Amino acid sequence: xxxxxxxxxxxxxxxxxxxxxxxxxxxxxxxxxxxxxxxxxxxxxxxxxxxxxxxxxxxxxxxxxxxxxxxxxxxxxxxxxxxxxxxxxxxxxxxxxxxxxxxxxxxxxxxxxxxxxxxxxxxxxxxxxxxxxxxxxxxxxxxxxxxxxxxxxxxxxxxxxxxxxxxxxxxxxxxxxxxxxxxxxxxxxxxxxxxxxxxxxxxxxxxxxxxxxxxxxxxxxxxxxxxxxxxxxxxxxxxxxxxxxxxxxxxxxxxxxxxxxxxxxxxxxxxxxxxxxxxxxxxxxxxxx
Numbered sequence: 001x002x003x004x005x006x007x008x009x010x011x012x013x014x015x016x017x018x019x020x021x022x023x024x025x026x027x028x029x030x031x032x033x034x035x036x037x038x039x040x041x042x043x044x045x046x047x048x049x050x051x052x053x054x055x056x057x058x059x060x061x062x063x064x065x066x067x068x069x070x071x072x073x074x075x076x077x078x079x080x081x082x083x084x085x086x087x088x089x090x091x092x093x094x095x096x097x098x099x100x101x102x103x104x105x106x107x108x109x110x111x112x113x114x115x116x117x118x119x120x121x122x123x124x125x126x127x128x129x130x131x132x133x134x135x136x137x138x139x140x141x142x143x144x145x146x147x148x149x150x151x152x153x154x155x156x157x158x159x160x161x162x163x164x165x166x167x168x169x170x171x172x173x174x175x176x177x178x179x180x181x182x183x184x185x186x187x188x189x190x191x192x193x194x195x196x197x198x199x200x201x202x203x204x205x206x207x208x209x210x211x212x213x214x215x216x217x218x219x220x221x222x223x224x225x226x227x228x229x230x231x232x233x234x235x236x237x238x239x240x241x242x243x244x245x246x247x248x249x250x251x252x253x254x255x256x257x258x259x260x261x262x263x264x265x266x267x268x269x270x271x272x273x274x275x276x277x278x279x280x281x282x283x284x285x286x287x288x289x
Contacts, residue, residue, distance in 0.1 A: 013268045015062070055068060059131065061074065139167055183224065210255045227254050232256055244285065
């Protein structure tokens, strides 16, 4: 990876129903120094344990249905807004699936097993292809798996994403063996598809350090290049100064190629937009070396 990757997760503040105009939010981010925006969180429709029942394999952005049966069904303004995002400091746009307290990877497992251990010709595959078609600025899918941890369906899902043309990032905080096993499998089947790890170093991952994760990757896949591969993350519960201190410690490890912040939504209010840049500067080591 070339250059410092300074990423931020962005939830509902990037959808047209947001209180603060999305076009203005985009402008703030483009002038902040953040280089990667990770749209979060996408969820997979399920026909169980939810009311009302959803179509299995549809795609939701948070609670809003955006893709169904291979077509875009979200707000008509959203594709053009996302298309405008890569400009200024922003070079990459990702979409994150999963998160805490959801059932997306349990649903993935259900779809995979019900379809003969395959995602071929499923509603989910059609909707992911539609995402690539209708929102082409999104070039990477981030996988924030925090439940189920089923390796066969997870690896097959990664391979599906790669076949559609997406790059992939992982967002781990525990279970290094699960993640490094998936890395090794994907590196064998689709070398180059996995772009980086967004390593959570806050909340449940507060004890994480990059060195042991890089060592675990090397143990699972000795030839895998780990320099600059880990993007270490913090959240806005910490001040810019605290974020900067964490990032300064992490950058001492050669495996670290940048940092990320969860989440933009807590910073966007139309009153103190400069705070977004303060966090980007903190990750970059500009303000708080």
